[in-house]
Amino acid sequence: MSDTTRPVVVGVNGTEAAMEAARWAAAIADKFETSLHIVHAMPDSSHFLPDAAAAMLTALIAERRESAETILKTVEAAVRARFGDLTITTTPFDDSATNVLTGLSRRAQLIVLGCDEVSPGPALLLGSTTVALTTHSSCPVVAWRGGIVTPTDQPITLGVDGERTGAETFRTAFMFADRLGVTLNAINAWPARYSLGGVEIPYPIDWDALETAQWDYIMSAVEPWSTKYPTVEVKYFVEPGGASQALLRHATDSQLIVVGNRRRNLLAGAILGSTSLNMLHHCPVPVLWCHTSQNP
Numbered sequence: 001m002s003d004t005t006r007p008v009v010v011g012v013n014g015t016e017a018a019m020e021a022a023r024w025a026a027a028i029a030d031k032f033e034t035s036l037h038i039v040h041a042m043p044d045s046s047h048f049l050p051d052a053a054a055a056m057l058t059a060l061i062a063e064r065r066e067s068a069e070t071i072l073k074t075v076e077a078a079v080r081a082r083f084g085d086l087t088i089t090t091t092p093f094d095d096s097a098t099n100v101l102t103g104l105s106r107r108a109q110l111i112v113l114g115c116d117e118v119s120p121g122p123a124l125l126l127g128s129t130t131v132a133l134t135t136h137s138s139c140p141v142v143a144w145r146g147g148i149v150t151p152t153d154q155p156i157t158l159g160v161d162g163e164r165t166g167a168e169t170f171r172t173a174f175m176f177a178d179r180l181g182v183t184l185n186a187i188n189a190w191p192a193r194y195s196l197g198g199v200e201i202p203y204p205i206d207w208d209a210l211e212t213a214q215w216d217y218i219m220s221a222v223e224p225w226s227t228k229y230p231t232v233e234v235k236y237f238v239e240p241g242g243a244s245q246a247l248l249r250h251a252t253d254s255q256l257i258v259v260g261n262r263r264r265n266l267l268a269g270a271i272l273g274s275t276s277l278n279m280l281h282h283c284p285v286p287v288l289w290c291h292t293s294q295n296p
Helices: 016-031 051-082 097-104 120-127 129-136 167-180 207-228 243-251 266-272 275-282
Strands: 008-011 036-042 088-096 110-114 141-144 156-159 184-190 234-240 256-261 287-291
Touching (some): 016 051, 097 110, 097 129, 110 129, 129 141, 129 275, 156 167, 156 243, 167 184, 167 207, 167 287, 184 207, 207 234, 234 243, 243 256, 275 287
Parallel strands (some): 008 036, 008 110, 036 088, 110 141, 184 234, 256 287
Antiparallel strands (some): 141 287
């Protein structure tokens, strides 16, 4: 991020969640001193839909096409009422939301989507724009939810998870904390005591040494970024259990969760219950994803 020539892009569809996401995106664009691009696109289709559902989707697309300009004008007016000096553009598209936002991600510094709760079944079988976009986007993606429409004094929470947390993930988390003037919570999760992947671990394991190693890892991983952003206060947490559980424990006290996401097959990711999908399904506050393949 940090390139003021690259806008924050927010997708809207006439829902209240999209309106609130646009307000949040505008506040972030203002903090990052860049512009806001509000876009409206068509719902994603699926080859797995039965005939009746496909007909309903066709009707929905026709309705959305007719209401696109009204939706964009309504959202723009709401944003301008709060951010009158912000540069705002709006564009309606006839292509699917996933195609449109994936294309725009190549020139954006952030994509934002209002995200109601997504259950694993619909996300897998029908296809969620948010899930698809986090898989294919060229820039960080935020699934907005939880009622936070302006930055708060709550911390930014970063999941530090080995190779999944690449340079772009660290950079983005620190930049948000720096721009918003808040603390960064760095979270590292490690297997629960005496249990690893559901298998009993022998008692001779030196758990104190393992915990010390985890502390050494998280502090050494974060330290270079603390040097680059000396005004950002960092708090470190090493917690037992899975990464999702550790992050969710901190979610209610955070204004944004930042995680890395390796590019992977979407079906495999859903079946394996990746941290990314778990956060999308269950996190009560906005979640930001960065791809490890974005690293320099």
